[in-house]
Amino acid sequence: MNHSIRIPTATVDQDxxxxxxxxxxxxxxxxxxxxxxxxxxxxxxxxRGVEFFKxxxxxxxxxxxxxxxxxxxxxxxxxxxxxxxxxxxxxxHALGHLALLSFRGDLAWFREMVREVTVxxxxxxHALIRERIMSVALRGAWAAxxxxxxxxxxxxxxxxxxxxxLEHFNAVLALAMVSLTNSHLAxxxxxxxxxxxxxxxxxxxFRKELMESVAFLLDDPNGARIWSMGWCRRVLxxxxxxxxxxxxxxxxSLNVSRDELLILTALNDVGxxxxxxxxxxxAVLLLSHVHRRSADEFYAPxxxxxxxxxxxxxxxxxxxxRRSVPAVxxxxxxASGS
Numbered sequence: 001m002n003h004s005i006r007i008p009t010a011t012v013d014q015d016x017x018x019x020x021x022x023x024x025x026x027x028x029x030x031x032x033x034x035x036x037x038x039x040x041x042x043x044x045x046x047x048r049g050v051e052f053f054k055x056x057x058x059x060x061x062x063x064x065x066x067x068x069x070x071x072x073x074x075x076x077x078x079x080x081x082x083x084x085x086x087x088x089x090x091x092x093h094a095l096g097h098l099a100l101l102s103f104r105g106d107l108a109w110f111r112e113m114v115r116e117v118t119v120x121x122x123x124x125x126h127a128l129i130r131e132r133i134m135s136v137a138l139r140g141a142w143a144a145x146x147x148x149x150x151x152x153x154x155x156x157x158x159x160x161x162x163x164x165x166l167e168h169f170n171a172v173l174a175l176a177m178v179s180l181t182n183s184h185l186a187x188x189x190x191x192x193x194x195x196x197x198x199x200x201x202x203x204x205x206f207r208k209e210l211m212e213s214v215a216f217l218l219d220d221p222n223g224a225r226i227w228s229m230g231w232c233r234r235v236l237x238x239x240x241x242x243x244x245x246x247x248x249x250x251x252x253s254l255n256v257s258r259d260e261l262l263i264l265t266a267l268n269d270v271g272x273x274x275x276x277x278x279x280x281x282x283a284v285l286l287l288s289h290v291h292r293r294s295a296d297e298f299y300a301p302x303x304x305x306x307x308x309x310x311x312x313x314x315x316x317x318x319x320x321x322r323r324s325v326p327a328v329x330x331x332x333x334x335a336s337g338s
Contacts, residue, residue: 018047019055026097030090031135031270032309033097034302042101042296050109053102053124056095060127063091070321085317092131092320096139099128100295103143107150114150121161123154129170129273132323134266137173137273137283139298142290144174145181152178152188159196165206168196169274176214176284180291186218209276213284224288231282232262235269236308247307254304263289264300265308270316272323 022041026033070088073080102124103110128140144151151174158171175193179186197211217224237244251258266286273283300308310316 018045019051022047022052022101023055026094026101027090029097030093030312031268032305033093033299034305035296035299036302038097038100038296038299041097042104046101048109049102049105049107052098053110056098056102056124059091059094059098063088063095063127066091067321067324071325074318074321074325080318080321082314085314085321086312088321089312089317092133092136095128095131096133096136099125099139099143100298103146104295107146107148110147111150114153119154121158121163121167123158123170123174125174126167126170129173130166130324131320132166132272132274133320134269134271134273134283134286135298138267138286138290140170141173141177141283141287142293142295142298145177145291147178148182148185151175152185156189156192159192166274168207169210172196172210172214173283173287176217177287177291179214179218180221180287190218205279209279210281210284212279213281216280217284217287221288224285227280228266228282228285228288229259229262231277231285232266235271236262236265238271250307254301254307256301256304261304261308264304267298268300268308270310270320274323 025037025041029037066084066088070080070084123144125140125144128136131137144155147154155171155174155178158167159175161167163171172193175189179189193211193214197207199207216227233244236247248258248261251261254261256264266282267290275282
């Protein structure tokens, strides 16, 4: 970054002081962060997006070593340290919170950074998608959708490279979000997506199904919203302790519509973002509910959080990590990669 985008020292000091308090919130909240708490983090006097982005990058780097150690333990059939497992869960969700905080508002600083720095197959959302947690991935997709032209410069080279399937999944999700948010960019992204999907040799139905999901989303967004509402209901009923009709009946008493309760369920789902159902990818089709939401609308109001949110357990953390282990067969309904 050059001098033109540096911040005066006093502002930096103020931002850094504010970040200390913010970190205590988003590094300890996991999937339980409420809308009110997020709004407190994103006030007009909060640190600018670039300061949260710096923290996002540092968190990604720190997470890399810890994540590698946990995956190594899993590959040896050794029980990971529960404290390390919880720390990973909290940090993975912090990536999602930080993505929303980083890419709200004016992004001139990011566009200038991309122009000045040569990157090789780097994107700001790969670390989020790699965790294979739906809520984190959707927050990453929303962030990518804010980048406009800059997103094409970052994600199209990944799509055209010989990358791991999960890297391609990241690029497709981002480009689908960008195309949905910016119709003029869809004319540039769509041919590249079609070309990528046409080269499907050796990857089973992964590319074909993913592109069919993108086509459904872009060509029939209303149909995508209807389809994904069915997925939202499925998420609400996935856990044996939940009865979706009982919970939906509580919507009025919680001062929220039934549809909004369902959408918030999916936006805060800790399930796998890489699954396919009936040849379609829920993560892609859920973008139909994401692209017009503000950052704070990803989060449920505090009165609803206990109704929707799964409590962390070591088993839940292990399940998420196991999804990250490479060599999952993409021909059998899952995106995989490192």
